[in-house]
Amino acid sequence: MSINRREFLKKAGVIAALGLGGAVTLDAFELLEPLKAADFTSENKLAAQRWAMVIDMSKLSQADIDEIIKGCHELHNVPDMGNEKDEIKWIWTDTYEHVFPGDENHYLDEKTKTMPFLTLCNHCDHPPCVRVCPTQATFRREDGVVGMDMHRCIGCRFCMAACPYGARSFNYWDPKPHLAKINPEYPHRSKGVVEKCTFCMERLDQGLAPVCVEKSKGAIVYGDLEDPNSAVRKVLSTHYSIRRKPELGSQPSVYYLIGGEERA
Structure with missing residues (x-):
């Protein structure tokens, strides 16, 4: 242009x-x-009308969770600031009461109450973060992935205020000194930039699964929510699932299984 x-x-x-x-x-x-996703595609590009993810918490041990977080953060140059206040997170864990604050079940079993739930950007169908971003550094692709162009971000943090899931982090300090090793295949950030999980859109465009799926040993399933024969639809049709804050109407694309039992 x-x-x-x-x-x-x-x-x-x-x-x-x-x-x-x-x-x-x-x-x-x-x-x-309007900002369009960069064209990193190959002939093996994975396509979907709306990408979604199902996380079966019953299949994840603490060692599995640690490996998933490590794999995601190493691939995407997520810095370790060394303290909770300045933490940068793409995928992390939190307790049931914080992940699902509207599900007030006083008689929930103790294991579920205290287990670490994997948490990430929900790649909403109606993402409030996209609506408030003044530079369109945050955008929603046609396949449902909510992506970020961190070079276009001006650090206004409107998206952080709008996101109801706490899925965004702000680089108050230069992140580069806090990277043990820089992955040259993914852009590293500068001070004053917001970042988050991007559903590994760069991997989807190369025909690869999101790294969290790859590291989960089958506990995380992904696929096209609009395809009745996709892996996610098959899981959702045979298991009871929950989503974070569905009452807000943002339509999250990340689903959770807790008990893991298949419905008859």
Whole structure:
């Protein structure tokens, strides 16, 4: 796409104003063109109408969870800041009461109450983070993946305020010194940038499964939610599943199985 000098300066001015906290009219946002996912595709690209994931917690040991988190964070250059306050997380664990705060079952078994639940971006069908991002650094692909262009992020943190799942982290410090090893195949970030799980969209576009699925030894299943013959639909049709905060209407694409029992 070619633009003239005047159009370029207009767009640059909008982004500068946003970064400086200036007042910008609604018309100004229209100057920013919709952001499309980068084309990293290969002939083996995995396609879906809407990607989704099912996590069977009954199949995951603590060692499995540790391996999943390690694999995700190493692949995507997620820094270890060394303290909870500045923690950067793409996939992490939390207790049942924090992951599912609306499910107030006082008689829930003790194991479920205390078990570590894997948590990540829910890749919502109606993602509030996308609606509030002024630069469209956060975008929803046609296949349902909520992606991020971290080079376009201006660090306004509107998406963090909008996300009801706490699935986004902000780099208050330069993350590079906190990386034991940098994966050159994935962009590392700078100070002042928000980041999150991207459903390994770069791997999907290369014909590969998300790394958390690969490391889960079958406990995490992914597939096309719109395909009745997909792996996720087969699991969901035979098991009782729950999602995080479904009452909000964002339609999360991550489902959880707790008991693991198959329905008759």
